[in-house]
Amino acid sequence: MIWTGILILFCLIGVYAYYRQLSKGLVVTNMRDYVSWGIYISNFVFFVAISLVGSLITAIFRLANIHWSTPLTRIAEIIAVSAITFASIIIIVDMGRPERLVNLVAHGRLQSPITWDVIVIGTYFFISLLLLYIPMLPDLKILNEQKNIKPGWIKRGYKFWGGFWKGTKEQSKISRRSIIILSIMIIPVAFCIHTVTSWLFATTYRPGWDSTNFGAYFVSGAFLVGAGAVIIAMYVFRKYYHLEKYITEKHFDRMGKALVLLAFLYLYFNINEYLVPAFKMKKPEEAHLTQLFAGEFAPLFWFAIIVGMVIPVIVLLFKKGRKPLPMFVIGIMVVVGAWFKRYLIVTPTLLHPFLPMQDVPQSYKHYFPSWEEWAIAIGTLAGALLIITIFVRLFPIIPIQETITEQNEKNEGK
Amino acid sequence: MSCNCNKGECNGGNSRREFLLTGLMAGIALAGCGDKKTPFKTEGDVALTGEKVKLLSVDGEVIEVDRAYLKPVPDLPTLSNSEERKGIAGKKFVMVIDLARCKNLKKCQSACNHMHYVHPGQSWIKVYSMKDSEHSAPYWQPTTCMHCDEPPCVKVCPVDATFKRQDGIVSIDSNRCIGCRFCMAACPYSTRVFNWEEPELPEEIADQHYSCETSIPQKKGTVGKCDFCPDMVRKGELPHCVSACPNGVFMFGDMNEDSVTNGAETFRFSELIKDKSGYRLMEDLGTKPSVYYLPPVHRNFPYESGIENQQPQDLHHH
Known part of the structure; x- marks a missing residue:
């Protein structure tokens, strides 16, 4: 209850900050003509990144016939759905004229990467929602059969959403087929959402963004932060709802190994992204890179690399590191590192334009988010956690039916 | 005053353009009385001065309009x-x-x-x-x-x-x-x-x-x-x-x-x-x-x- 209260409080502060922004304009932020995209956009990229884990755990693992992850699918999907919801919200917050959102349809132009992003993110949202909902139908039946559910509106809700599900052979067949189709569909769409999001930057000329590496770099980073988020959720739900039977140490061990792989992958793309331009040190890149490696942004840069990637790899290579508690800490390190990494991708580039920053007020040459920006960014993060929290209170976070079926199959196999 | 103000006609005519536009704007001002934003009263409310002004209509005819109908129209765009x-x-x-x-x-x-x-x-x-x-x-x-x-x-x-x-x-x-x-x-x-x-x-x-x-x-x-x-x-x-x-x-x-x-x-x-x-x-x-x-x-x-x-x-x- 305290947890929910705190989340709601943060959301309300965010709403108030947004009210101020709506009435006064984006001037309440510390964005200006050079840094025209700030933490709203990096927060957006973070949300899109984290949402990718839904496709990793439910789709890629499912199609690869990896069964140990079944109890984690719902955690992954609800993270995906809530993250993508708040990705959309924060992008609207960033708009100077949110009331003109309809122009995207009324005057939409297909050659703009923003249009592509709207299309693929919309598609991803609905596929994720279906991948959350359809596998839950048998569980809703189980819930409907429970007698002691109170209050009544929850019971009516279960009936409304899952009352038609009788679990007949025909229904199961349709559901199984739809899940397979959706699992296949979501993989290209998932790659698209983050590749297209990376293109919002890579389609410009600016040093730090003008990179052919960006799509793969973003996707690999997204899988890493998503896996980190799932690990945190696994730990919290396991502890809070006593799910030790379903989310076992084996799950942590395997997620730990997966995280090592993903962190290595992301490190690989980071090396490509930074060291290859650094080898050449072209003039426009030079100012940007030296600021990252040894200048104003160096502490944050090395924090994101070392805490967000290097230390997790080192710790998780040891069996002891893959126990629940150290995994939880590593998960937090990965996610926090990833948030700042997104900031480092967006803002320093904007402070290194081709023409020098001259003939503007001094405040235009630096960027530190205003309290309104922090409040709104934190509010959206709290909002995403709130959706997950409410969902977990209302629905089983471990897929009951799927887990039972799988255990039966395993027993029969023995 | 008759006003066929479709775009084709508005574009035509170089030397007469500004004069035509003045007439045109007066016309639009009268025609657009339903629009809340136009500061003009309906035709019935205008107190006629009796003083007539010669104008060139978009058809190229010279017409006479009471001075009361002539108001500056700063708010109307000259181009669509x-x-x-x-x-x-x-x-x-x-x-x-x-x-x-x-x-x-x-x-x-x-x-x-x-x-x-x-x-x-x-x-x-x-x-x-x-x-x-x-x-x-x-x-x-x-x-x-x-x-x-x-x-x-x-x-x-x-x-x-x-x-x-x-x-x-x-x-x-x-x-x-x-x-x-x-x-x-x-x-x-x-x-x-x-x-x-x-x-x-x-x-x-x-x-x-x-x-x-x-x-x-x-x-x-x-x-x-x-x-x-x-x-x-x-x-x-x-x-x-x-x-x-x-x-x-x-x-x-x-x-x-x-x-x-x-x-x-x-x-x-x-x-x-x-x-x-x-x-x-x-x-x-x-x-x-x-x-x-x-x-x-x-x-x-x-x-x-x-x-x-x-x-x-x-x-x-x-």
């Missing part, structure tokens, strides 16, 4: 939005900036800011203190919007709020802009500014009908930039920066006519560019700007003469 988006037929505007003549007086900047009511602190024209390499000499470089033929800003705009016109001008429709600022990230010349707050405008400007050609009044939450002053060009005048510069740094003209002028002197564009080795900024990006620069050689003024106009921290960049 689609005409503003199309641009002026047969023109291809070009600008030449002669760096040898610039001494950082910034008259261009102040005239532009003043005429477009640009937010204090922001400018559509910037004058950079440039120094290309360690041993080369510093010089002053004014920049406008480059009005690229391959404009990166137009490519990324999701709603066609910034667009390329047939006369080469890259323009903004502030009534359509959603304020996503992708164009600002895309522009390699950092030429775009954003209205972070409600612009401070005199009342009569704020009440004006917005036009993509005058770019006023600027709107909160939308992007603005140099527009090559197509409203001035339509009037047969030069953009504000060109006429404000006492040193004739800016030359403006039409590529199809192959001539550019700073008001005092007129040059054949192709010859000027050839003779003085004109170049464009960041040619390697492939944006194909419409603004050409003449290199800062045989200068009229030493670089130092402009230092007092620059903030000290903005000097000597390379």
Whole structure:
């Protein structure tokens, strides 16, 4: 209850900050003509990144016939759905004229990467929602059969959403087929959402963004932060709802190994992204890179690399590191590192334009988010956690039916 | 008064155009009485003065109207939005900036800011203190919007709020802009500014009908930039920066006519560019700007003469 209260409080502060922004304009932020995209956009990229884990755990693992992850699918999907919801919200917050959102349809132009992003993110949202909902139908039946559910509106809700599900052979067949189709569909769409999001930057000329590496770099980073988020959720739900039977140490061990792989992958793309331009040190890149490696942004840069990637790899290579508690800490390190990494991708580039920053007020040459920006960014993060929290209170976070079926199959196999 | 004000007729007639427009506006004013915004009363409420005024109707007939019906119509646009988006037929505007003549007086900047009511602190024209390499000499470089033929800003705009016109001008429709600022990230010349707050405008400007050609009044939450002053060009005048510069740094003209002028002197564009080795900024990006620069050689003024106009921290960049 305290947890929910705190989340709601943060959301309300965010709403108030947004009210101020709506009435006064984006001037309440510390964005200006050079840094025209700030933490709203990096927060957006973070949300899109984290949402990718839904496709990793439910789709890629499912199609690869990896069964140990079944109890984690719902955690992954609800993270995906809530993250993508708040990705959309924060992008609207960033708009100077949110009331003109309809122009995207009324005057939409297909050659703009923003249009592509709207299309693929919309598609991803609905596929994720279906991948959350359809596998839950048998569980809703189980819930409907429970007698002691109170209050009544929850019971009516279960009936409304899952009352038609009788679990007949025909229904199961349709559901199984739809899940397979959706699992296949979501993989290209998932790659698209983050590749297209990376293109919002890579389609410009600016040093730090003008990179052919960006799509793969973003996707690999997204899988890493998503896996980190799932690990945190696994730990919290396991502890809070006593799910030790379903989310076992084996799950942590395997997620730990997966995280090592993903962190290595992301490190690989980071090396490509930074060291290859650094080898050449072209003039426009030079100012940007030296600021990252040894200048104003160096502490944050090395924090994101070392805490967000290097230390997790080192710790998780040891069996002891893959126990629940150290995994939880590593998960937090990965996610926090990833948030700042997104900031480092967006803002320093904007402070290194081709023409020098001259003939503007001094405040235009630096960027530190205003309290309104922090409040709104934190509010959206709290909002995403709130959706997950409410969902977990209302629905089983471990897929009951799927887990039972799988255990039966395993027993029969023995 | 009969008024067949469809667009075809409005476009026709050059010498009679303004006279026709006056008649037309009076007509629209009467026809548009249903619109709450028009400050005109219905026909019945007008107290006739008895004094008749001769007008030329759009049909070419001379008609008489009571003086009471004649009111100035400041709020009505003279051009439709689609005409503003199309641009002026047969023109291809070009600008030449002669760096040898610039001494950082910034008259261009102040005239532009003043005429477009640009937010204090922001400018559509910037004058950079440039120094290309360690041993080369510093010089002053004014920049406008480059009005690229391959404009990166137009490519990324999701709603066609910034667009390329047939006369080469890259323009903004502030009534359509959603304020996503992708164009600002895309522009390699950092030429775009954003209205972070409600612009401070005199009342009569704020009440004006917005036009993509005058770019006023600027709107909160939308992007603005140099527009090559197509409203001035339509009037047969030069953009504000060109006429404000006492040193004739800016030359403006039409590529199809192959001539550019700073008001005092007129040059054949192709010859000027050839003779003085004109170049464009960041040619390697492939944006194909419409603004050409003449290199800062045989200068009229030493670089130092402009230092007092620059903030000290903005000097000597390379």
